[in-house]
Amino acid sequence: MPYATTDDGVKLYFEEVGAGTPIVFVHEFAADHRSWEAQMRHFGQRYRCITYSARGYPPSDVPEKATSYSQNRATDDILAILDHLRIEKAHVVGLSMGGFATLHFGFRHPTRALSLVVAGVGYGAEKDQQSRFKAEVQVVAKSLLEEGVAAFAEKYAYGPTRVQFENKDPRGFAEFKQALAAHSALGSANTQIGCQGERPSLYDLVAEMRAMTVPTLVLTGDEDWPCLAPALLMKREIPSAALVVMPNCGHTINLEDPDQFNRIVGDFIVQVDAGRWPKRDPRAVSASITGMKS
Template identity: 80%
Template sequence: MPFATTDDHVKLWYEEAGSGQPIVFVHEFAADHRSWELQMRHFGQRYRCITYGARGYPPSEVPEKPERYSQDRATDDIAAVMNHLGIDKAHVVGLSMGGFATLHFGFRHPTRALSLVVAGVGYGAERDQQAKFRGEVEAVAKSLREEGMEAFAGKYAYGPTRVQFENKDPRGFAQFKKELGEHSALGSANTQLGVQGQRPSLYDLIDQMRALTIPTLVLTGDEDWPCLSPSLLMKREIPSAALAVMPNCGHTINLEDPDLFNRIVGDFIVQVEAGRWPRRDPRAMTASITGMR
């Protein structure tokens, strides 16, 4: 099996499809590398596509201590996979936890990103929600440790921003829930404690956002309630960002509506490749509503 090794000696399993400009897909907390299969097939017809399992997600290695997991490590693990494959620059596409890692990749490794797709990002990001979110992180980790992965999946899969997926595609949802139940309870608990629970608020990263010039697509479902306001924040503060909202969609947008997701992301990458992705005109950022004052 193919593995890349990180700077702190953790083995990450990866797979590839296609050839051309590289695209790296970074998965969310409740998914793994398998969740990008529909994107690997679609984009693999024109690009070199790579996806991998985050640390804590078999067949990637599962470090035993939460201290081996953090937002910075999750971000730098993208670079580790690229380094192993000899990739200097790539389009990086991430959902939720993977979207946070993608955004931070733009902050920490700006010369290595051709573009960023920051999808489904915002859970716990607002300052007045952080204490509540961290409390839920502790509850999730406790459930994982005490009840195990399968019992946890039977509850977590039916969250308020995932029922849309079940209603729209029961067969796809059943596969998602089954694969969630196959994860490592230890790895998932450590990911919650080390990555999810300790990451900084987006509202504390505004200076970094304003300095970001990499072509960026912010993408969210319109029923992914915790991500709507943070998505507007990123659109407003990142001068190279556009915002796309997928109608009647929850959180797991690449699985829930893969055709629309692939079309939006594909059009974005084509514009970037053509050198036609704009930066915001400063005249659009005025205090005046009409521009007359």
């Protein structure tokens, strides 16, 4: 089995397919490398596609201590994959937890990114939701460690931004829930405590956003409630960002509506590779509503 080793000695399992410009797919908390299968098959016809399981997600290593998990670790693990494969630059596509890692990759390693797709990002980001989110992180970790991952999956899979997936594609949802139920309880709990619970609010990262020039696509479902306001924040503050909202979609958009997701991401990557992705015209940002000052 292919593995990349991080600078702290954690082995990350990865898969790749295709040839050409590289695309790396970074999964969400409730998923693993398998959740990108529809994207690997689609984009693998024209690109070199790589996906991997994050630390804590077998067959990757599951470090026992929560201190081995953090936002920076999750971000730098993307770099470990690129370095192992000797890839200088890649398009990076991340969802939720993977979307946060992708955004921070643009902050920490901008010279290694051709572009960023920051999808489903915003959980716990709003200032008035931070304490609530951190409390729920503890509930999630406690459930995983005390009840086990199978019992946890029966509850977590039916969250308010995931039921849209079940309603649209019951078979796909059942497959997603089955995969979730097979995760490592310890790895998932440590991910919650060390990464999810300690990551900074997006609203504290405005300076970093304003300085970023990597072509960026912010993508969210219109029923992914915790991500809507943060998506607007990122669109407003990142001068190289565009925003797309997928209609009647929840959180797991790459699984819930893979055709639409692939089309949107594919169009974005084509524009970037053609050198046609714009940076915002400063004239588009004004204190005036109409441009007509009194």
